[in-house]
Amino acid sequence: MRSIRQRLLSWQVGALIVAAVLEGLLTHHLAWGAFNDVRDNSLQLIAHSVVRHGVPPPGDPGAAADALATSQPISSDLGHFTTQIWSPDGRLLYSSLAGGGPALQPPGLHVVPWGGEEWRVYTLADPRQTVQVAVTSADRLARFAEFVPWLLAPLALLVAVMWLLMPTAVNSALAPLDAWGRDLRRRDVQHLHPVATQALPDELVPLGDALNSLLARVDTLLNDQRALLADVAHELNTPLAAIKLQAQLARRSAETEAQRRAAFDELDRGIARATHLVAQLLQIARLEPGVREHRPEPLRLDRLAAEAVGSFSARADEREVDLGLSPSEPLDVMGDPHDLRVLVDNLIDNALRHTPRGSRVDVEVRARDGWAWLAVSDNGPGIAAPDRERALQRFARLRPEQTTGSGLGLAIVHQIVQRHGGQLQLDGAEGGGLRVRVGLPLRG
The missing domain is CATH 3.30.565.10 (Histidine kinase-like ATPase, C-terminal domain)
Structure with missing residues (x-):
């Protein structure tokens, strides 16, 4: 993947998904714990209410027997709080379930199996009676499942909004790079002035400064090459013109051998000067960056x-x-x-x-x-x-x-x-x- 835009979006989407999953798990864990605490408190409140008001009044064996006879079967009472009352000597006086319910537990909160299910039980002891309130864990989980969509709805909305805003944020962050590209594509070798860096984000300022430094070096190099070419044209023109003149003089100086020799000596010196200049120009050319590897x-x-x-x-x-x-x-x-x-x-x-x-x-x-x-x-x-x-x-x-x-x-x-x-x-x-x-x- 070579696109910065795609990399940013991929990392952001990946981070968003991971964060959403972790947030959802953490929310579920915390909400489940809080829900259990609230429900357990409800068991305690019901137990204290039964102790205060009595269902039915303790010490009335006939009423207790009638209450047990009129208790609902388990199948019709599942999903509701189950209440049981014992006498101080351990006799079951009342049960909201036909056939009783979970066995009597020590005072406090317990999780016990009964009837093929897991029950959460709270037992409250009193000098006159012992009250035990219970509910199935499956019922509690079903009740909690009704709240889960409402718990995760804000998180889902947040993820959806961020998902829609991320491409806009990435495009906005990369807009200076796109502007640079358009600016540089419109330029030629005559327009190597620096790019503007005043409105850039802090992270892109070093890149802008480096680009401006490179443009300045390229502009200097091109100016040096233009000046060198102009100087070379001027410098070569002088010895070549002299050589041409000396050659003409050599043809005309045919009267004596001495004159001819002097003319050719001048021609040799002109050629030597031109050769020396060309050799030095080649040396300068070889020293230019990138022409010859420095070893x-x-x-x-x-x-x-x-x-x-x-x-x-x-x-x-x-x-x-x-x-x-x-x-x-x-x-x-x-x-x-x-x-x-x-x-x-x-x-x-x-x-x-x-x-x-x-x-x-x-x-x-x-x-x-x-x-x-x-x-x-x-x-x-x-x-x-x-x-x-x-x-x-x-x-x-x-x-x-x-x-x-x-x-x-x-x-x-x-x-x-x-x-x-x-x-x-x-x-x-x-x-x-x-x-x-x-x-x-x-x-x-």
Whole structure:
């Protein structure tokens, strides 16, 4: 059963039936006990009345004999109170049943069998006589059965009214959910504003807040994707236009071999810039939620840094940059190997792109306060303190005159650090330049 409405109705109907049965049994039990108490009190009242008035007067043997002779047979007296009177010496003086009735009992209330039936008997002793009043249990049960429908009628009416009101109550309670459904079905991606939660029941407010939080995240994600697509279109347009222009110049520069070579060198650099931009865009796309599964595993951060330094050594030599790995500690962290390699590559690539020839780039891995810190330092122009926060945004170029970068390197690093629950710090390096520090929790 997947319907909340059906579940609520089923549980309510089931609870109503169980409660009605228990209430009916309890009412029957209490009413039966009270009915017996009232009837037993009636037996006592009759016995005391007989003692006071005498039926017939005790000590008149002739009257007693006449009374016994005129007693009604049992068959004609069933269902009525039966009265018996004994003399002090135990002789039966009077009986409302022909042939007597239940045997004489000690004073008080008793339940005794007689004549194939169960009798409730009350005996009252007096110095002049002993009076015994009795009635059959079957008669008492029959009398009580006449009252049972009237006892259970209010309960049946209550059950019927609740049965009719329960669907209305359930539909009213679920009305906000139905309203949400209608509201959300009418929306599109341009209308992701929060749903109203002011008039909701208290139990549905957390659900409404969670839904609004989800809508806000989806709206933010869509806005980020729209901005990214706009930025990508703009950023790709520039290098592609440059490549097209350089290709045209290469065709026209056919006068000398040197001119042709210079034109093709410019074309190669344009293609390299476009290729680098596309590669970084692919890296950003892979970091989007749901595109690629995040698979952390134990790895040595110092070894990862050493591999990255080795892969960039040829490029560093080409730019005459002293790239090296400072003495580092063997540190284990939990992380996605692919993402962390992208992080280290972008840090080193960013340092090489923005430092002049003959500069120095140092990579170091150290432990401090339970964190593994990866630091990439250079002695280039650096980033001014007010601009460091903006440098983490996508396509942020702090020096528009530079055309070697795309403004995505630090943004990619920032996104990977957030994905791993790490820390990212930008500060100045010794002797000028920039030092980027990435902190990751040590494994264990």
